[in-house]
């Protein structure tokens with residue numbers, strides 16, 4: 001199992017990378033951490049003419065505090081997010097989500113931008129970006145676009161990214177410091193894609209929920225935002241919440257399918273239960289604190 | 290099909306070579322540099338047998354191109370034991386706890402544990418076992434590997450024979 005031949009280029013600036021992508025007219029594939037791309041190349045499911053390695057572009061790396069949030073460069077390795085004390089403090093739910101991406105060994109090379117741009121519907125990071133209301137910055141020789149994560153995904157492995165565009169940053173807004181983090185997934189083994197999972201956050205001010213962001217993964221063709229449940233939670237105080245009722249509202253925003261691992265019906269059943277339990281546990285931990 | 294001149298330090302020795310872009314790091318280590326302790330089980334990131342340490346972190350060498358590893362520092366299982374043959378702590382512990390049978394998966398498992406315990410670091414049991422979930426073993430039933438991992442964690446104070454890393 002060896003890849004078909006390709007050319008390899010390693011630009012050192014975003015401008016250079018965008019020029020290569022534009023010139024290749026779709027024949028180029030961006031190589032970030034390679035932890036999904038390399039299997040596809042080895043299996044010859046992907047046969048690009050040119051591989052554009054963006055790991056030599058310094059401005060695509062690193063985690064930065066910006067006004068009102070954090071900006072993560074797409075070439076930031078997943079292990080670096082797990083180790084970041086700033087993110088552990090401000091966005092613990094993102095750190096928790098990244099801990100569930102692949103395996104230790106793949107998180108050492110795999111990147112944030114790679115996972116976000118790929119759009120695997122059962123992956124944790126695209127759903128976290130949707131739930132946490134991230135904005136994805138993309139650049140091409142035609143200019144810059146800022147795309148809300150909720151509008152980024154079109155279908156399995158399909159995004160609004162054009163073939164000449166490169167993801168250059170992911171901005172996560174701050175959630176209030178005492179926000180409630182929600183994350184849970186069901187997978188057959190650690191490192192497998194989730195059969196069903198949910199991720200989210202709720203900001204609380206003077207006892208009331210002022211902001212909610214919730215999304216499913218493994219529950220449809222894209223990360224599925226649970227908008228109706230978000231709406232329902234706004235203004236509630238924690239002890240008014242009926243987790244089962246919210247989960248039943250949230251499940252209406254999913255469209256799971258049958259695959260060899262699980263049926264759609266199974267996903268609907270465990271998804272509802274997983275959502276309700278996650279919410280219930282998070283609330284009881286907060287009330288005990 | 291582009292060809293690239295690369296240079297890397299493997300087990301303390303400098304290696305250079307010209308590689309086709311599509312050559313994986315695993316194939317370069319085995320065929321280009323002769324380190325056949327790098328085992329290839331699946332070549333698509335599932336089994337963990339090909340794990341090596343690149344710049345201090347355990348990675349799957351079938352999921353990295355040799356050209357991506359240009360200028361890096363690499364340790365394979367051949368780089369662990371002392372020149373006089375004294376085994377590395379992780380190797381000795383795996384041996385003591387019967388953590389291997391056929392040995393096919395073993396270099397990968399040993400490299401993951403070596404990366405996490407390098408420089409005397411004491412990972413927690415959850416960290417080590419979590420990292421080991423990235424490895425498949427068809428022989429041992431994992432219990433010997435688990436015992437070896439537990440002995441390498443912060444909570445185990447039993448003395449381990451074998452050399453220092």
Ligand code: FES
Nearest residue numbers: 330331332337351
């Ligand atoms: S050979 Fe690399 S993970 Fe199986």
Ligand code: FES
Nearest residue numbers: 390391426427428
């Ligand atoms: S010892 Fe044979 S595969 Fe693990």
